[in-house]
Amino acid sequence: xxxxxxxxxxxxxxxxxxxxxxxxxxxxxxxxxxxxxxxxxxxxxxxxxxxxxxxxxxxxxxxxxxxxxxxxxxxxxxxxxxxxxxxxxxxxxxxxxxxxxxxxxxxxxxxxxxxxxxxxxxxxxxxxxxxxxxxxxxxxxxxxxxxxxxxxxxxxxxxxxxxxxxxxxxxxxxxxxxxxxxxxxxxxxxxxxxxxxxxxxxxxxxxxxxxxxxxxxxxxxxxxxxxxxxxxxxxxxxxxxxxxxxxxxxxxxxxxxxxxxxxxxxxxxxxxxxxxxxxxxxxxxxxxxxxxxxxxxxxxxxxxxxxxxxxxxxxxxxxxxxxxxxxxxxxxxxxxxxxxxxxxxxxxxxxxxxxxxxxxxxxxxxxxxxxxxxxxxxxxxxxxxxxxxxxxxxxxxxxxxxxxxxxxxxxxxxxxxxxxxxxxxxxxxxxxxxxxxxxxxxxxxxxxxxxxxxxxxxxxxxxxx
Amino acid sequence: xxxxxxxxxxxxxxxxxxxxxxxxxxxxxxxxxxxxxxxxxxxxxxxxxxxxxxxxxxxxxxxxxxxxxxxxxxxxxxxxxxxxxxxxxxxxxxxxxxxxxxxxxxxxxxxxxxxxxxxxxxxxxxxxxxxxxxxxxxxxxxxxxxxxxxxxxxxxxxxxxxxxxxxxxxxxxxxxxxxxxxxxxxxxxxxxxxxxxxxxxxxxxxxxxxxxxxxxxxxxxxxxxxxxxxxxxxxxxxxxxxxxxxxxxxxxxxxxxxxxxxxxxxxxxxxxxxxxxxxxxxxxxxxxxxxxxxxxxxxxxxxxxxxxxxxxxxxxxxxxxxxxxxxxxxxxxxxxxxxxxxxxxxxxxxxxxxxxxxxxxxxxxxxxxxxxxxxxxxxxxxxxxxxxxxxxxxxxxxxxxxxxxxxxxxxxxxxxxxxxxxxxxxxxxxxxxxxxxxxxxxxxxxxxxxxxxxxxxxxxxxxxx
Numbered sequence: 001x002x003x004x005x006x007x008x009x010x011x012x013x014x015x016x017x018x019x020x021x022x023x024x025x026x027x028x029x030x031x032x033x034x035x036x037x038x039x040x041x042x043x044x045x046x047x048x049x050x051x052x053x054x055x056x057x058x059x060x061x062x063x064x065x066x067x068x069x070x071x072x073x074x075x076x077x078x079x080x081x082x083x084x085x086x087x088x089x090x091x092x093x094x095x096x097x098x099x100x101x102x103x104x105x106x107x108x109x110x111x112x113x114x115x116x117x118x119x120x121x122x123x124x125x126x127x128x129x130x131x132x133x134x135x136x137x138x139x140x141x142x143x144x145x146x147x148x149x150x151x152x153x154x155x156x157x158x159x160x161x162x163x164x165x166x167x168x169x170x171x172x173x174x175x176x177x178x179x180x181x182x183x184x185x186x187x188x189x190x191x192x193x194x195x196x197x198x199x200x201x202x203x204x205x206x207x208x209x210x211x212x213x214x215x216x217x218x219x220x221x222x223x224x225x226x227x228x229x230x231x232x233x234x235x236x237x238x239x240x241x242x243x244x245x246x247x248x249x250x251x252x253x254x255x256x257x258x259x260x261x262x263x264x265x266x267x268x269x270x271x272x273x274x275x276x277x278x279x280x281x282x283x284x285x286x287x288x289x290x291x292x293x294x295x296x297x298x299x300x301x302x303x304x305x306x307x308x309x310x311x312x313x314x315x316x317x318x319x320x321x322x323x324x325x326x327x328x329x330x331x332x333x334x335x336x337x338x339x340x341x342x343x344x345x346x347x348x349x350x351x352x353x354x355x356x357x358x359x360x361x362x363x364x365x366x367x368x369x370x371x372x373x374x375x376x377x378x379x380x381x382x383x384x385x386x387x388x389x390x391x392x393x394x395x396x397x398x399x400x401x402x403x404x405x406x407x408x409x410x411x412x413x414x415x416x417x418x419x420x421x422x423x424x425x426x427x428x429x430x431x432x433x434x435x436x437x438x439x440x441x442x443x444x445x446x447x448x449x450x451x452x453x454x455x456x457x458x459x460x461x462x463x464x465x
Numbered sequence: 466x467x468x469x470x471x472x473x474x475x476x477x478x479x480x481x482x483x484x485x486x487x488x489x490x491x492x493x494x495x496x497x498x499x500x501x502x503x504x505x506x507x508x509x510x511x512x513x514x515x516x517x518x519x520x521x522x523x524x525x526x527x528x529x530x531x532x533x534x535x536x537x538x539x540x541x542x543x544x545x546x547x548x549x550x551x552x553x554x555x556x557x558x559x560x561x562x563x564x565x566x567x568x569x570x571x572x573x574x575x576x577x578x579x580x581x582x583x584x585x586x587x588x589x590x591x592x593x594x595x596x597x598x599x600x601x602x603x604x605x606x607x608x609x610x611x612x613x614x615x616x617x618x619x620x621x622x623x624x625x626x627x628x629x630x631x632x633x634x635x636x637x638x639x640x641x642x643x644x645x646x647x648x649x650x651x652x653x654x655x656x657x658x659x660x661x662x663x664x665x666x667x668x669x670x671x672x673x674x675x676x677x678x679x680x681x682x683x684x685x686x687x688x689x690x691x692x693x694x695x696x697x698x699x700x701x702x703x704x705x706x707x708x709x710x711x712x713x714x715x716x717x718x719x720x721x722x723x724x725x726x727x728x729x730x731x732x733x734x735x736x737x738x739x740x741x742x743x744x745x746x747x748x749x750x751x752x753x754x755x756x757x758x759x760x761x762x763x764x765x766x767x768x769x770x771x772x773x774x775x776x777x778x779x780x781x782x783x784x785x786x787x788x789x790x791x792x793x794x795x796x797x798x799x800x801x802x803x804x805x806x807x808x809x810x811x812x813x814x815x816x817x818x819x820x821x822x823x824x825x826x827x828x829x830x831x832x833x834x835x836x837x838x839x840x841x842x843x844x845x846x847x848x849x850x851x852x853x854x855x856x857x858x859x860x861x862x863x864x865x866x867x868x869x870x871x872x873x874x875x876x877x878x879x880x881x882x883x884x885x886x887x888x889x890x891x892x893x894x895x896x897x898x899x900x901x902x903x904x905x906x907x908x909x910x911x912x913x914x915x916x917x918x919x920x921x922x923x924x925x926x927x928x929x930x
Contacts, residue, residue: 007685009628034717036682036891054685054716055628082682082716082893109717110863110893133883134890136683145680149631156621163474163520166614170921171636171669171692172649172707174928184637185659186669187650188696194650197696197706198928204636204651211921211930215610217547218601220472220500220519227636227691231653231662241662242637251519251547252499252574398575418598418930425599426501428547428575456635456676463639463663465676465883 002029003086009055015091015099026089030104033060034084036137037112039120040077047075049103051083057142057279062087064103074106080118080137082110125452132456132465140287143280144453147273147445152437154272155225155246158265164221164248169208171227174415176203184231184241204229208247209432210367213396214422216249216430223248225437233460237449240438242458249432255369255378255395258431259355262382262391263304265435266353270296273444289446295386296444302352309359309376312337312345319344336363342381342388354383366406368394380433387443393433400424467494468551474520480556480564491554495569498525499549501602502577504585505542512540514568516550522607522744527552529568539571545583545602547575590917597921597930605752608745609918612738612910617902619737620690620711623730629686629713634673636692639880641668649696649706669694673712674897675832678861679887681714681895688713690902698925702914705903707923714897720834720843720860723896724820727847727856728769730900731818735761738909745910754911760851761909767817774824774841777802777810784809801828807846807853819848831871833859845898852908858898865889 004026006014011031014022035053042048042064049062062085064074077083087101117131118138128135135141156166176183183203187194195201205211208224215222228245248261274281274296285293307315316331326340337356346354358376361368368377378395397403400423407413407420441453451457456465469491471479476496479487500518507513507529514527527550529539542548552566582596583603593600600606621631641648648668652659660666670676673689680687693710713726739746739761750758772780781796791805802821811819823841826833833842843860862868865888872878872885906918916922921930 007628034893035685054630054683080891082891084717110891111889112891113889116890131883133679133886136680142683145630145632145684148633149625152631152633153621153625156618160614160618163472165519165610166617167610167920168613168617168692168709170707170919170923170930172694172923172928173921173930175930184662185652185654187652187659189650194652197649197698197925198923199926200928202928214598215601215920217501218519218607219610227633229637233662242635244633252549418596421598424576424578425581426545426547426575426577428499454635455632455680456638458635458637458663460662461664463637463665463667465635465638465640 003032004029005032007055008033008035008051008053008058008060011060011089011099012056012058023091027091030086031089031101032084032086033101034109035060035082037077037079037081037083039079040075042075047071049074049077049083051085052137052142054142057139057146057277057283058097061097061100062103062106063100064106068103070103070106073108074103077106077108078112078114078116079120080112080116081108082112083107084109125449129451129457130464136455139283140452143277143283144441144445144447145455147277147280148441148453148455150276151269151273151441151444152225154269154276155265155437157272158268159221159223159248162221164223165215165219167208167212167215167222167224168226169205169211169224169247171205171229172198172202173205173211174200174202175205175210182206182230182232184229206230207434208245209249209434210416210419212247212249213419213430213432216251216432217422217425217427220251221248222250235460237451238439238442240450240454240457240459243450243454244437246435246437247432249430251428251430253431254429255357255380255431258393258395258433259304259306259380262355262380262393262433263353266382266391267300269440270300270444274300284446291386292446299353299384304353304355304382305350306355306357307345307350308357312341312356315345315349316341334360334362339388342383343385346383346388347385352385355380356383364394366410366412367396367403369397370402378431384443387439390440390443391433391435393431395429395431398423398427398429400427468497469494470497472520473498473500473516473518473523473525476525476554476564477521477523488556492556495551496554496566497549497551498566499574500525500547502542502544502546502548504544505540507540512536514539514542514548516548516566517602517607519607522604522611522742522748526562526565527568527571528565529571533568535568535571538573539568542571542573543577543579543581544585545577545581546573547577548572549574590914594916594922595929601920604748605917608742608748609906609910609912610920612742612745613906613918613920615741616734616738616906616909617690619734619741620730620902622737623733624686624688624713627686629688630680630684632673632677632680632687632689633691634670634676634689634712636670636694637663637667638670638676639665639667640670640675647671647695647697649694671695672899673710674714674899675881675884677712677714678884678895678897681716681897682887682890682892685716686713687715700925702916703904703907705915705919705922705924708915708919709902711900711902712897714895716893716895718860718896719894720822720845720896723858723860723898724769724771724822724845727820727845727858727898728818731847731856732765734905735765735909749911756851757911764818764849769818769820769847770815771820771822772810772815773822777806777821780810780814781806799825799827804853807848808850811848811853812850817850820845821848829859831875831877832861832868834862835867843896849908852904855905855908856898856900858896860894860896863888863892863894865892
């Protein structure tokens with residue numbers, strides 16, 4: 001009789017796919033598993049251990065009997081400890097779980113102290129946030145961080161399949177975004193000149209876009225995917241000071257092409273996660289938000305609608321006239337829409353994903369392309385039900401004179417001469433967009449707080465790790 | 466007659482794969498290409514444009530004749546400008562290039578000023594570093610950044626295929642590595658308390674390892690892949706202050722298992738790049754280092770050897786006795802090996818990749834597992850010919866008492882209580898390693914300066930973008 005080393009993922013796969021030969025092999029030999037005890041209970045005659053080895057969302061049930069020489073060892077195992085177990089695979093198609101492992105031998109591979117903070121009872125997310133190094137073992141976070149990994153890979157896969165070049169844009173930069181002052185400085189211990197390392201003032205990046213545009217003008221289709229930073233004291237469930245951004249940029253690509261890529265990308269990512277993580281998604285739908293799967297399926301099967309900002313404002317004005325009450329009811333052209341307005345348009349009006357396009361120049365970033373009306377820019381924000389804005393994109397101003405005049409006016413030219421250069425040297429029509437990865441993950445999982453989708457959340461006034 | 470929009474990658478693919486029907490389709494219709502003029506020459510009768518659209522390493526040759534109504538437009542096109550062209554595909558199997566495009570219509574999609582810095586002559590890497598926003602259009606950097614993207618994806622693919630979970634470890638952290646002072650502080654503009662944002666002193670991370678270990682103890686196999694930072698004034702061709710690290714971590718994994726994964730990973734990544742980027746790799750072998758492909762093939766086909774540090778020291782001692790001269794000739798047990806020593810062992814002794822294992826405790830990091838001899842730790846550095854160290858790994862100290870005693874001695878415990886915790890709660894045998902991604906890229910491309918493999922290099926006293 002052989003002992004076959006196997007993971008719980010492989011076990012579930014073998015049992016559910018039901019390859020006869022492989023199953024025979026597993027049931028007629030012994031299996032060897034390594035993992036952590038989630039729970040352990042026994043009635044003095046027979047005991048049950050829920051084992052999780054991290055490779056699969058579901059636990060494996062271990063059964064041990066009074067007459068097992070390891071009974072004492074097994075029954076003394078505390079929640080959280082690491083074990084190695086040799087056992088026999090028994091198929092139990094009549095039971096809720098399709099198989100169990102009858103323990104032959106079990107041993108401790110890592111003890112767990114009695115004060116283990118993850119006990120069987122249900123813990124609040126607030127409590128679990130305080131133990132960010134332990135919470136990955138809790139069900140919700142097993143699901144969240146698995147989906148985080150799969151969603152990251154889906155993004156790479158989407159762009160790589162389409163020939164996009166992945167660019168690592170820098171984290172430390174001299175460019176402080178739009179000079180809004182919400183950046184983190186990067187300094188050294190030199191108290192006389194904390195910026196001496198690079199010889200000038202530097203800060204953490206707020207976006208990779210400016211650095212990735214020159215690559216689009218060399219490689220056509222490119223993307224950056226990495227951490228960005230905001231030193232904003234926004235203590236909300238959707239703001240973090242460090243988060244990951246996906247920023248694709250495409251040459252010879254106008255606003256309409258841009259929207260096509262956004263739509264394809266969002267649909268691809270959602271479909272990818274639903275297919276790769278069915279157990280996790282079922283869990284979210286049951287425990288976190290029972291409209292989740294319906295909502296995601298709806299998005300995947302929708303054709304995304306388009307509406308100009310100006311049309312949107314008219315609809316909102318009419319809504320107010322007909323009695324709809326927003327927190328900000330003072331609707332007028334030129335205003336920055338709030339989440340409540342965005343949600344009204346996407347949830348009540350189009351009842352699905354909506355690109356709102358052609359925003360007033362004043363409320364959008366300097367690099368967006370001025371439309372022929374000279375009042376609006378070729379921007380597109382993707383709004384989705386239940387959340388509001390999910391993606392922001394635009395065609396870029398490729399006209400050197402227009403862009404320079406605008407940057408001069410805003411005092412942004414100095415230090416960004418290289419960025420302006422790209423418009424002098426073969427700077428064709430190009431567009432791009434940004435997806436806040438952590439917010440996309442919240443959207444895909446139904447999780448309500450950004451602190452619960454980041455491995456070690458970085459929010460204002462809170463840092464422990 | 467139709468006009469078929471196509472990229473140069475698709476064109477080369479169609480011509481070289483030779484699907485009859487597709488080729489017929491392309492030659493009997495017209496093709497539409499968008500890209501940038503690399504060179505443009507004509508003799509008054511006939512002109513040739515080398516067009517590159519960023520999707521493929523090789524250019525597409527456009528041919529235009531005097532009798533073409535667009536002759537004036539075509540002949541005036543300057544290097545660097547963006548164009549759109551409609552033309553006829555002509556197969557030229559007898560020529561060096563397997564096809565050319567006879568121009569029917571051509572138009573400017575983005576002008577290029579006369580002072581375009583990339584002219585036909587060969588530019589030095591030093592010069593190109595000064596125009597980091599333009600150099601992606603130069604051959605060498607087309608190749609470097611394509612391989613950078615492909616190599617990044619190869620790493621994700623390798624780990625995802627094996628079920629590893631991708632973890633985004635934080636960039637901003639309270640952990641300052643080993644307190645060596647070579648970290649960048651992260652501050653805000655508040656001059657009274659620049660650290661007020663988080664309420665305590667924070668810095669940029671030097672490694673994701675400590676943060677990823679707790680995830681290995683929940684998910685078994687995990688990896689982090691992101692930027693890390695070192696505020697070291699090491700002005701060498703191999704040091705940058707910002708670079709990307711790959712850091713896998715595996716539970717139930719000892720030093721030998723760890724080395725197996727390292728070997729598989731390195732071989733996988735090299736093979737992947739050689740297969741996905743044949744033109745780029747040919748270019749590097751011709752223009753940068755003509756031993757490159759031979760060296761990489763050798764690594765892929767080698768079985769990596771193992772040698773203890775103690776054996777290595779003996780061999781180096783004997784080498785010195787027999788007349789070998791190192792810059793540091795004072796070989797003794799306990800010393801930190803220099804690149805020259807590592808290269809001697811890998812190049813002269815084993816003539817291939819070599820894991821040097823079981824280093825003296827004093828010269829390795831605090832978290833490495835103490836061996837039974839109480840003098841060495843279960844570390845493994847992978848040394849390769851022409852470079853020296855490529856990967857560093859170790860089994861981690863899972864014994865709480867030993868680890869705590871060591872951290873106490875080094876004054877590292879405060880602030881890292883959470884890290885110690887992992888040894889109290891099911892902390893089993895586990896191991897991991899780190900690959901400096903930029904150095905791996907240098908190794909795979911033969912590029913000699915880290916400034917020439919980073920999109921916007923970040924080195925001491927130099928920052929422009």
